[in-house]
Each structure stands twice: as structure tokens, then as C-alpha cells.
Amino acid sequence: MVIAQCKKLIKVYPGAQDFRALDEVSLSIKEGEFVSIMGPSGCGKSTLLNILGLLDEPTGGEYILNGVPTQRLSDARRTELRRNEIGFIFQSFNLMPRLSVLENIALPMRYTNMPRADILPRARELAVRVGLEKKLHSTPLQLSGGQCQRVACARSLANKPSIILADEPTGNLDSKASAEILTLLKELNDGGMTIIMVTHDPKIAQGTHRIIHVKDGKIV
Amino acid sequence: MRLPDLMATGWTEVWAHKMCSFLSFFAIAIGIATFFYTLSILSQRYSRLGQTAKVAGAGRVETSTNHPLSLVQYQDLKARLPEGSSLALTTRNFNISNGRWWNTLYHRGNKLLGGGVRGILPSFKDADFVYRLEGRFINWKDVENKHRVVVMTVFPHEVKKAKKRFWWDDEEGVQLVKDYSAHHHLLQQQIELHHQTFTIVGILHLPTESDDVRLSRNREDRPMFYIPYTTWYDLYPEEKDTRQVDIRVVTGKESTAKAAGRSLASYLRSQFGVDEKPEIEFFQEKMEEHLTQARKSLNNMLFMGIIAMIAGGIGIMNVTMAVIFSRTKEIGIRRAIGASRKDILFQFVVEAMLLGLCGSVAGMILGYMAVLHLAEDTSQMTFSWWVVALSVLIALVTSFLFALYPAWQAAKLKPVDALKNE
Numbered sequence: 296m297v298i299a300q301c302k303k304l305i306k307v308y309p310g311a312q313d314f315r316a317l318d319e320v321s322l323s324i325k326e327g328e329f330v331s332i333m334g335p336s337g338c339g340k341s342t343l344l345n346i347l348g349l350l351d352e353p354t355g356g357e358y359i360l361n362g363v364p365t366q367r368l369s370d371a372r373r374t375e376l377r378r379n380e381i382g383f384i385f386q387s388f389n390l391m392p393r394l395s396v397l398e399n400i401a402l403p404m405r406y407t408n409m410p411r412a413d414i415l416p417r418a419r420e421l422a423v424r425v426g427l428e429k430k431l432h433s434t435p436l437q438l439s440g441g442q443c444q445r446v447a448c449a450r451s452l453a454n455k456p457s458i459i460l461a462d463e464p465t466g467n468l469d470s471k472a473s474a475e476i477l478t479l480l481k482e483l484n485d486g487g488m489t490i491i492m493v494t495h496d497p498k499i500a501q502g503t504h505r506i507i508h509v510k511d512g513k514i515v
Numbered sequence: 516m517r518l519p520d521l522m523a524t525g526w527t528e529v530w531a532h533k534m535c536s537f538l539s540f541f542a543i544a545i546g547i548a549t550f551f552y553t554l555s556i557l558s559q560r561y562s563r564l565g566q567t568a569k570v571a572g573a574g575r576v577e578t579s580t581n582h583p584l585s586l587v588q589y590q591d592l593k594a595r596l597p598e599g600s601s602l603a604l605t606t607r608n609f610n611i612s613n614g615r616w617w618n619t620l621y622h623r624g625n626k627l628l629g630g631g632v633r634g635i636l637p638s639f640k641d642a643d644f645v646y647r648l649e650g651r652f653i654n655w656k657d658v659e660n661k662h663r664v665v666v667m668t669v670f671p672h673e674v675k676k677a678k679k680r681f682w683w684d685d686e687e688g689v690q691l692v693k694d695y696s697a698h699h700h701l702l703q704q705q706i707e708l709h710h711q712t713f714t715i716v717g718i719l720h721l722p723t724e725s726d727d728v729r730l731s732r733n734r735e736d737r738p739m740f741y742i743p744y745t746t747w748y749d750l751y752p753e754e755k756d757t758r759q760v761d762i763r764v765v766t767g768k769e770s771t772a773k774a775a776g777r778s779l780a781s782y783l784r785s786q787f788g789v790d791e792k793p794e795i796e797f798f799q800e801k802m803e804e805h806l807t808q809a810r811k812s813l814n815n816m817l818f819m820g821i822i823a824m825i826a827g828g829i830g831i832m833n834v835t836m837a838v839i840f841s842r843t844k845e846i847g848i849r850r851a852i853g854a855s856r857k858d859i860l861f862q863f864v865v866e867a868m869l870l871g872l873c874g875s876v877a878g879m880i881l882g883y884m885a886v887l888h889l890a891e892d893t894s895q896m897t898f899s900w901w902v903v904a905l906s907v908l909i910a911l912v913t914s915f916l917f918a919l920y921p922a923w924q925a926a927k928l929k930p931v932d933a934l935k936n937e
Contacts, residue, residue: 350851351931371855378853389848389934393531405520406853454853 298361298457298489299324299347305355306342306512316342317353318512324458324491329484331500332493334509340493341462343509347491348460349377361457378406382451384461388443390435396422396446397431403453421449425479441472448479452488459483461492465499477502516858518865525866528838535834539867540874542830547878547910549823552885553816554902560809566728568802572601572642574766575798576776581758582787583748586658589636595778596764597771601641603763606634606747608739632708632740634747642765643729646719650702653717657743664746665706666717668739708740709750730801772797824909827874828917835867835921846925847933856926863922864915871914875907882906 299322306317316339324330332340345351346358349365358365361380365373382403383389390399401418409417422431425445435443444464451459461480465473477499484490492503500506508515516524529536574597584592584604593602608631637654646668657664701715719741721727727734742750764775776795783793839846846859854862 345931348851350934351929371857374850374853374855377851378855383851389844389851391845391848393527402849403852405516406849406855406858411517411519450852 296326297323298326298328299491300357300359301343301347302357302359303355304343304346304353304358306339306346306351307354315512317346317356319356320509320512320514322507322514324489326457326489327484327487328505329481329490329503330492330505330507331503332491332507332509333495333497333500338509339512340509342512344460344462344491344493347458348381348383349373378403379454380457382454382456382459384444384447384451384459384464386463386466388435388440388447388467390443390446390450392435395432395434396427396438399435399446400449400453403450407454418449418453421452422446424452425449439472440468441475444468444472444476445479448476448483452483458489458491461490463493463495465494465496473499516854516861521861521865522869524862525869528842528866529869532838532841535838536870539831539834539870540877542827542834543871543874543910543914544827544878544881546820546823546825546827546913547875547906548881548885550820550909551879551882551902551906552889553813553820554905555882555886555899557809557813557816558899558902560812563728564802564805564809567730567805568798570643570645570728571730571733571798571802572765572767574600574764574768574770574772574775575642576764576766576772576779577762577796577798578779578783578793579759579761580783580787580791580793581760582783582791583758583760584762584786586745588786592779592782595782596775597766597768597778599767600771600775601638601763601765601767602636603638603641603765604636604744605639605761605763606744607759607761608633631737632742632747634744635741636744639741642763643733645722645727645729647722648717648719650715650717653741653743658745661746661749662743663711663713664716664743665708665713666719666741667701667706667715668719668721668735668741669701670721670738671723706740708742711750713740713742730805769799772799824913828913831867831871831914832917832921835863835918836924838866839863839921839925843925843928843933843936846928847930847936850928850930851934859928860922860926863925864918867914867918867922868911871910872907874914875910878910879903879906 301320301322304317304320304322305315308314308316318339320339320343322343332343334340342351346353347360349360353366356366360376363376365376368376391402394402397415397418400421401414404414404417419428419431422428425448427442427445427449430438430442435446438446444467447464459480464476464480468476473496480490480492481502490503492499494500583606589602589604593600596602635653636658637652640652648666650666653664653666656662702718704715705712706715707713719739721735762779764779766772766775776797780793780795783791849859849862
């Protein structure tokens, strides 16, 4: 089953000379796939990921997420989709520095209608799943990079998304931590999670089902 | 996000950005202090005017004449007034120490300087009676028989010497009478007024300055010796100055005041000829003047309060803008993990309102201190909950309104742009 489908996506950044970041990109991702997107910097892979994650809107083309065409949705509806269907993992972790590990993992759930009493138990469950049961009350500043990225992984799972979008999740990590994160992502994928990962590192990309190469806004 | 979560987040952020929060908090606190101060003073002034009107009596009309009314005329006039009216006649006050009449007032050979003497009727008691009476009051028997009895006023001992209320406050006389009455039981004692011996039958204990709600012109400004109306004319029959009489009518109903005023004027003219042009004063009108005055200062003070709140609001707005600017990335992250525009908007609004709430508490403390140290008469201040409630409400509304625009700007940010911000 196709979970995310792009048809001729175009993204133009207006300026003195319009910049075409995506040039008619078509792509479809099946449920349970682990896909990596590779390409030199500035090739449009981050733009693609932002559009897939509903953080940005394409200038043209279609994007269908889980059967829902997204191009004419209101901001509220896009937010709802993003909240429920997509989990993000960022290169620089993007955790809330003042919240504990537990609260960081719980944060996406705070934006849902989930009963308040259920939020922390589920956050704890997720923390255990990524192996941080001993760090529940630490803040991100007290954690290593690898640990931070694990918090981010747990957070991305909070609202049971259909896709995880990882933007160079190992970019800020040493090789050991990178391997750990990759293993974690693979485990998630084995559990049926669809994952799209942007990476520079061919070694990391080799562990995925499919590698999509992007160059100058096109898939090659 | 639910309100408890919003408040918890807000509180964490407020605490994390102490300096920014403090500035914002400070701005609102100053505004609220001004508001609290003005509201406290005004609420006190209004409640006091209400008490003044109450003790003065409804349907009160006053005038004066240079023709002393006889008791027959008194009864005659009273019959023309609306049913149930109280009519009081009071002779003008004479200073005991003005040198012309008396130099000194003696009690048991002890010199008591100062004070005044007025002749009154029992109906004196019907309005403005704020005293605690010890012994008895002047009664009709005293009036009819021209008894040599006196009811004297005693100032409370807690009158503050530091705050000079009257120009004679530090005069020997007041102090002498005060001290003397404190140490001697004056009731049933003999006292000498203008070489005549009187018996003190009653003592009128004046309330403290703050509890005396009468208009200042109706308050005793020195020790007073009230004697029967008729006795007074018996003592001083000839002098022109002694002929002036204050007439006070209290009908009990505001609606009959005008009629009472007309009866009063026509009766005086019928008795004393066309030259008699009594000036009729309606107490209600005087009260309205005071209310107008109070309303005027209310407007002035509220204007100042509003200016202060606008300044406070701009402070909130400025700080909220700075906070949002420094937290753009955070907004991006929150949007990415599922926060809607509404969530972001509420987050910053709730944060500003939390600050407003804290600011209002600090402002009220500040305002209360201002009331204690700056207000002319702090003894009359009462703590009223509605002033507190209103101050908090104003702080919340101001911080809400002024945080709305920056918060809306924050909510409008595109997630992808916000995330790029470092």
C-alpha cells in the first residue's frame, strides 16, 4: 500500500532569480519501507523532506499522504495530519532544553486530545523502548548526542505516526552513536514503521531498502 | 494543548527568561499599582459619601435666620412641614475664649480654655448624631424650663497630634479639655459658663476623625457645650450676634425636601416680613456637588491609571515580541511535532497573562504601600475585594490584549521558516 505519493512536485523559491529547488519530483513510498534520500547539499532533499512532512507547501504538483491530497488543506488540517501521521527526527535533535526527557517525549501528546493521565505512562513506555529508562528526569543538556537522538526517536513515535521523517539523524553523531541510532531505526522499521531518511553517508544509506538520489531538484 | 499544560509551560518559560519576564512584570506592576491606588482611594471616598448621606438624613433642608424663633413659632413651623419631619433649631456658636464673652471656662476652680456654646433643641439628635452619648441628652423639659444643663463634647483621646487637622489643634484649650475629661468624671459636675453655673448632664464622645463621616462643615472644631435653646437666649438676650439661628429640617424622604424648603421659606417670610430672604440649602444638592467632585477626580485618576496600564501593556508587548524572536526555533519545533497555530497563540498569551497576574499581585502590594504612605487620610482606608478583583482583571485583560498581536505573529510563522532560525 502506498503511504506517501508525490506527483510532479515543484518548489520554487522566489527571488531576483527564481530558484527551482524541486523540479517535477515524483515519488511513492510504500507502507513499511525504509527509504534513504541522498544527494549533495542544496540538491533539494531537505525541501523534499519538508514537503513530505507538511512543514512546507509545494509550489506545484500533488502530494497525497495516507490517501489524503494535501495541496488545498487549511493550516489547521495540515497541522492535524502532521501531528497524527508524521514523526520527525532532526539532525540537531531539536529537543526542548528545559524539559526533562520524559516531558520531551510527552510533548507531542500534549497537543492531542489524549487523556492527560495516559500521557506520561506512554512517554515512559517509549523511553524504555529507546533504552533511556534511567534518564527520565534528566534534561537534554545532561545527555550525550546519541542519547538526545534517542529521545527524539521516542518523541517521534509519541502519536503513533504512519511515517517517520529523519533529516540526517546521524549527522551530529560519532560512528558508534550513529550505528546505534541506525539500529534503532531498523528495529522500528522491522516493527512495520515507514521511515524516510535523508543522509549524506553512503554507509548509513546502504542499510536501507531503497536509496533515492536527488540532484538539482530531480530524482536521478 | 490544555490549560494546565499551557500554564505549566508558561511558568517554565517565564522562569527561564527571568530578566525579560521581570521587565514585563515590572511594567504591569507599576500600572496596577497606579490603578489600585486610585481605585482604593475612590472606593473609600464613595463609600464615605454614602455614609455621610445616611447619617445626614434623607430630605434634609437647611437655612438660617437672624430672627430667633420662639417655641410657639417652632411648633407652628413644624406643623407646616411634611408629616414626620424633624425640625432642629440651633443658635450660632460662640467661642468661650473670644475674649468678648468669656475668657475662661472653669470647672471646680480649674481653668478650661477654649470651646464654644450653642443652644439646641432635643431634635438636634435626629441627624448627624455620630456621638456616643454618656448620661442623657437635652430634653423638652430642659427647654421649656430653661434648665441650666449642658451636654458637652469630648474629643477622642486617640486624635493624632502629629497630623494637624485644625488650626487650633495644638491650642491649649482643646488639649486642656481633653486631658481634663480624661482624668475627671465630668458627668453631674458643675461647670461655669459665662459666670453662670451649669450641670453637665451628658457627654458626647466624638468619634475619631476617621469615623466621623459628617461633612467637615458640620463637625465640631473645638469642645462644644450644648445647652437648651431657650436657656441660651436667657443668657444672652441682647447681642445682635446671638440672634442668628440655624434651622434644619429632615423630612425622612428625599421627595418631600422641596416642599419642606418652600414651607420653610414662606413661613419665615410670613413671620419676619418681606426683608427676610432665607437661603434654602438642600443637602442632596450639596451631596451631588461632592459626588460631581469625586467623579471628576475619578476621571482624572482613571486617566492616569489607563496611561499607566497602556505603558505596562506596551512593556508586555515589547517583551513578548523579544521573547518570541528569541524563541522562533522553539516555535518551529513545536509546530513540527504537532502544535497548531492556536496552540502557539495561546502559549504566548497565557505566558503574558501569567506575568500579568504576578505583576498585578506585586502592583497591588505596591499600591497598598502607596495608599499607606501617600494618601492623606489612611485611617479611612478599607480593604475591598472588588478593588482587588478589578485590579487582577485589568492586569489580565491588558496583558491579554497586548500579547495578542505578538502571539499572533508567532502563530503565523511558517513551521519551515521558524525551524531554520537558530
